[in-house]
Amino acid sequence: xxxxxxxxxxxxxxxxxxxxxALGVPISELGLLFDIFPVAVGxxxxxxxxxxxxxxxxxxxxxxxxxxxxxxxxxFLAGGGVLYINPQVGVDMTLRAYAILASGLILxxxxxAGRLFVPKSQFPA
Amino acid sequence: MDISAQISLxxxxxxxLVAVATWLTxxxxxxxxxxxxxxxxxxxxxxxxxxxxxGIIRWxxxxxxxxxxxxxxxYGITAFVVGGLMVTAMRIDLVTSESLxxxxxxxxxxxxxxxxxxxxxxxxxxxxxxxxLIPLIIGADDMAFPRINAIAFWLLPPAALLIWAxxxxxxxxxxxxxxxxxxMYTPLSTGAAGGSADMVGGxxxxxxxxxxxxxxxxxxxxxxxxxxxIFTQRGEKVTWANLDIFSWTVxxxxxxxxxxxxxxxxxxxxxxxxxxxxxxxxxxxxxxxxWQHLFWFFGHPEVYVLVLPMMGIVSYVLPRxxxxxxxxxxxxxxxxLAIGVLSFGVWAHHMFATGMDPRLRTSFMAVSMAIAIxxxxxxxxxxxxxxxxxxxxTTPMLFCIxxxxxxxxxxxxxxxxxxxxxxxxxxxxYYVVGHFHYVxxxxxxxxxxxxxxYWFPLVTGRMYQASLGKAHFWLTMIxxxxxxxxxxxxxxxxxxxxxxxxxxxxxxxHQLATLGALIIFxxxxxxxxxxxxxxxxxxxxxxxxxxxxxxxxVNTIEWQWxxxxxxxxxxxxxxxxxxxxxxxGQVDADDASADADADPETNTE
Amino acid sequence: xxxxxxxxxxxxDLVVNFIPLGIILFFIGAxxxxxxxxxxxxxxxxxxxxxxxxxLALAVLTYLSAKxxxxxxxxxTVYAQGQAGLEGxxxxxxxxxxxxxxxxxxxxxxDTESTSE
Ligand code: HEM
Ligand SMILES: [Cu+2]
Numbered sequence: 001x002x003x004x005x006x007x008x009x010x011x012x013x014x015x016x017x018x019x020x021x022a023l024g025v026p027i028s029e030l031g032l033l034f035d036i037f038p039v040a041v042g043x044x045x046x047x048x049x050x051x052x053x054x055x056x057x058x059x060x061x062x063x064x065x066x067x068x069x070x071x072x073x074x075x076f077l078a079g080g081g082v083l084y085i086n087p088q089v090g091v092d093m094t095l096r097a098y099a100i101l102a103s104g105l106i107l108x109x110x111x112x113a114g115r116l117f118v119p120k121s122q123f124p125a
Numbered sequence: 126m127d128i129s130a131q132i133s134l135x136x137x138x139x140x141x142l143v144a145v146a147t148w149l150t151x152x153x154x155x156x157x158x159x160x161x162x163x164x165x166x167x168x169x170x171x172x173x174x175x176x177x178x179x180g181i182i183r184w185x186x187x188x189x190x191x192x193x194x195x196x197x198x199x200y201g202i203t204a205f206v207v208g209g210l211m212v213t214a215m216r217i218d219l220v221t222s223e224s225l226x227x228x229x230x231x232x233x234x235x236x237x238x239x240x241x242x243x244x245x246x247x248x249x250x251x252x253x254x255x256x257x258l259i260p261l262i263i264g265a266d267d268m269a270f271p272r273i274n275a276i277a278f279w280l281l282p283p284a285a286l287l288i289w290a291x292x293x294x295x296x297x298x299x300x301x302x303x304x305x306x307x308x309m310y311t312p313l314s315t316g317a318a319g320g321s322a323d324m325v326g327g328x329x330x331x332x333x334x335x336x337x338x339x340x341x342x343x344x345x346x347x348x349x350x351x352x353x354x355i356f357t358q359r360g361e362k363v364t365w366a367n368l369d370i371f372s373w374t375v376x377x378x379x380x381x382x383x384x385x386x387x388x389x390x391x392x393x394x395x396x397x398x399x400x401x402x403x404x405x406x407x408x409x410x411x412x413x414x415x416w417q418h419l420f421w422f423f424g425h426p427e428v429y430v431l432v433l434p435m436m437g438i439v440s441y442v443l444p445r446x447x448x449x450x451x452x453x454x455x456x457x458x459x460x461x462l463a464i465g466v467l468s469f470g471v472w473a474h475h476m477f478a479t480g481m482d483p484r485l486r487t488s489f490m491a492v493s494m495a496i497a498i499x500x501x502x503x504x505x506x507x508x509x510x511x512x513x514x515x516x517x518x519t520t521p522m523l524f525c526i527x528x529x530x531x532x533x534x535x536x537x538x539x540x541x542x543x544x545x546x547x548x549x550x551x552x553x554x555y556y557v558v559g560h561f562h563y564v565x566x567x568x569x570x571x572x573x574x575x576x577x578x579y580w581f582p583l584v585t586g587r588m589y590q591a592s593l594g595k596a597h598f599w600l601t602m603i604x605x606x607x608x609x610x611x612x613x614x615x616x617x618x619x620x621x622x623x624x625x626x627x628x629x630x631x632x633x634x635h636q637l638a639t640l641g642a643l644i645i646f647x648x649x650x651x652x653x654x655x656x657x658x659x660x661x662x663x664x665x666x667x668x669x670x671x672x673x674x675x676x677x678x679v680n681t682i683e684w685q686w687x688x689x690x691x692x693x694x695x696x697x698x699x700x701x702x703x704x705x706x707x708x709x710g711q712v713d714a715d716d717a718s719a720d721a722d723a724d725p726e727t728n729t730e
Numbered sequence: 731x732x733x734x735x736x737x738x739x740x741x742x743d744l745v746v747n748f749i750p751l752g753i754i755l756f757f758i759g760a761x762x763x764x765x766x767x768x769x770x771x772x773x774x775x776x777x778x779x780x781x782x783x784x785x786l787a788l789a790v791l792t793y794l795s796a797k798x799x800x801x802x803x804x805x806x807t808v809y810a811q812g813q814a815g816l817e818g819x820x821x822x823x824x825x826x827x828x829x830x831x832x833x834x835x836x837x838x839x840x841d842t843e844s845t846s847e
Contacts, residue, residue, distance in 0.1 A: 013189040014177050015272050016152050020145055022279030025342070026287065029335055033401060034328075038131065042138035046145065053149070054272055090403025264815050362814040364802035365795075369811035441812065450810045455743040455799065459792060463747045466791050470784035482773040484761075488780040491757030495750035495784075502746050678820065681812030
């Protein structure tokens with residue numbers, strides 16, 4: 001098991017991430033637009049997770065945890081922004097804001113857990 | 126939404142995410158990042174199959190520009206088929222002055238036909254050519270950002286599903302397709318928030334707006350990728366002075382996209398917000414004019430986004446079969462750039478009849494007149510290239526010539542529309558429909574066909590059936606001119622556009638247009654059959670120069686790549702290796718004389 | 731440097747963009763002289779702004795691209811489109827050696843052709 005290379009280092013012209021990044025966008029958009037909490041959260045997790053995975057694959061970051069933390073931060077900002085403008089528009093957007101914040105929270109927890117419990121030696125220097 | 130639905134959705138979403146994660150860990154095996162990655166890493170140059178996994182996984186995970194080009198092509202053709210079937214239904218509906226399908230269905234088809242053809246066929250089919258060919262022509266290894274390239278493509282299938290969502294949801298009794306027309310003018314499209322109380326499709330409109338937004342995002346990141354590729358990845362010998370015309374047009378197109386599409390995206394988000402989030406961007410005073418300005422500031426550049434690369438294909442392919450280089454190459458380059466700039470100063474020629482200030486109106490007329498010149502210059506260059514050339518009427522060449530002919534009619538009718546007094550008479554009539562279909566069908570689709578036939582051997586390694594290609598051309602050419610000339614005449618008669626019913630005096634011209642559309646339809650059936658059967662069973666191309674371009678000294682670099690590919694394939698297959706010119710692009714003297722007498726196409730029958 | 735890049739041949743190539751520039755200039759002049767709807771700062775200002783902005787943008791882009799293209803022309807070998815890097819491709823020298831053998835063109839046509847290719 002340890003010896004078999006992953007897809008993206010075995011084949012230099014293949015990557016599993018783009019497909020799911022592209023799926024994450026419409027899923028989260030649909031969830032947010034039609035106010036469907038689980039769909040919005042799922043889409044955002046898929047999108048952010050796969051973007052971080054791709055960054056790691058491309059060698060921009062060594063371990064995914066900091067990337068997850070940054071995306072969580074961005075989601076907190078976005079969710080906060082929605083909460084802030086909520087009183088100024090004619091429709092209640094609280095649940096949408098909570099969906100964004102919740103996905104941020106899950107990502108932040110994932111980042112924290114990863115940093116604490118996954119040994120660094122799992123990743124190439 | 127009630128609580129049990131929420132819970133089941135949550136479970137569903139969770140299962141989906143876990144499935145994705147499992148699949149990803151299986152293919153990606155996160156623990157295995159060791160530099161000794163495996164013996165599978167092969168020589169970085171040359172054509173090697175082992176770069177990609179096999180089967181369906183290959184197509185889902187590929188980041189190779191050629192694969193992505195093929196995916197774009199299949200996607201664009203699927204959309205062309207869907208949009209074509211839609212319009213065939215509409216034209217049949219228009220045989221009688223009463224609507225057979227019912228006006229709501231007609232309007233839904235009308236909206237989806239326009240958007241499908243512009244955003245799901247036009248832009249992607251150009252991306253197909255650009256992805257496959259530009260790295261080959263400019264000597265780049267791949268696109269500048271291969272993974273981003275894949276993301277841009279994979280955004281498109283969900284976009285199509287969203288845009289067509291109403292047609293799937295209608296039979297389920299959920300909501301219908303959008304009936305806003307492709308321009309999505311407010312207040313019609315603001316739905317319940319505005320005056321139209323969602324007669325035009327309800328959630329179907331929201332879905333369509335989301336889908337459009339998605340395709341806009343995809344197009345924009347694709348454009349950034351092309352700009353980066355053409356600026357930074359050119360081969361050493363490919364200077365600005367000998368960058369080919371197709372790459373120039375794609376570069377200009379990408380520039381247009383970069384300025385136009387984000388604006389469309391913002392306008393769409395504003396409209397979505399008006400519909401769903403209680404904002405009032407387009408509901409307050411002047412909101413309707415605001416929408417039209419935003420939409421057309423995108424919309425006019427969009428037509429050049431579609432036509433410029435297609436002009437590039439014609440400028441690239443037509444000289445090959447005229448046996449000489451393109452006349453006035455740099456005229457074509459500079460006029461491409463001129464069109465690129467000026468296309469941002471003409472948008473309000475779509476709004477002459479809105480009652481805007483007459484002084485402002487005249488300035489848009491002035492710039493519209495100016496932009497006609499670079500378009501005309503290109504036409505003269507194509508004709509001059511043909512002049513005294515050694516013309517070979519192969520199928521791609523026929524489509525190039527058809528392009529020039531139809532573009533002249535489309536362009537001239539456009540210049541008339543750009544003149545305010547004429548436009549006030551003809552605006553919103555079938556004349557406009559005739560004008561832009563001469564360009565979008567007669568020119569843009571024709572150039573697409575020219576490119577598909579010309580590079581068919583390059584992509585598939587096989588030749589199509591030439592006689593079917595010729596039949597396809599003539600049926601399409603005749604059908605196009607019957608249909609859209611009838612529309613121009615209908616417009617002179619005062620037939621307004623976007624109606625499912627009409628007054629009896631328009632009946633014969635409408636029936637003529639439908640006849641033409643059916644001729645086109647038959648032509649496309651032949652084309653489709655030809656493509657599918659030739660892809661699997663066409664005669665294998667054995668020469669690296671299937672068009673015998675080297676005879677005239679007009680061969681180009683992508684065929685040299687093709688020659689290398691043929692060699693490696695033959696070498697690995699064993700057999701026949703010495704029959705093929707080993708140097709790729711150039712055919713040996715005796716080889717050339719053997720093929721030279723006949724048209725390459727006729728060899729294959 | 732500038733003078734060398736913008737020689738007679740390059741200027742000739744650029745004529746193609748001088749024409750739309752001239753048309754815009756013509757309309758700017760015409761609308762300045764004839765103003766059937768009178769002058770009003772907002773509307774007339776926008777009217778002139780559209781035309782002037784387009785004129786300037788086209789002029790600037792033409793200048794920049796001409797510098798890039800003509801500069802590269804002087805710096806490196808020029809090939810016909812799609813032939814850079816092709817084995818056995820003949821470079822274009824900008825003289826009367828275009829690969830056009832079949833056409834019986836007279837000297838004048840040959841001249842314009844080679845300058846614009
Ligand atoms: C070159 C490719 C061209 C394409 C693809 C194209 C496409 C279109 C499209 C799609 C429309 C209809 C928009 C709508 O109302 O739904 C249109 C209308 C128009 N086109 Fe073109 N066009 C092209 C060239 C030109 C040229 C060269 C001119 C004039 C210089 C021109 C002038 C106009 C005008 C004035 C209208 C508005 C007519 C009206 O609604 O009253 N077009 N064109
Ligand atoms: Cu326009």
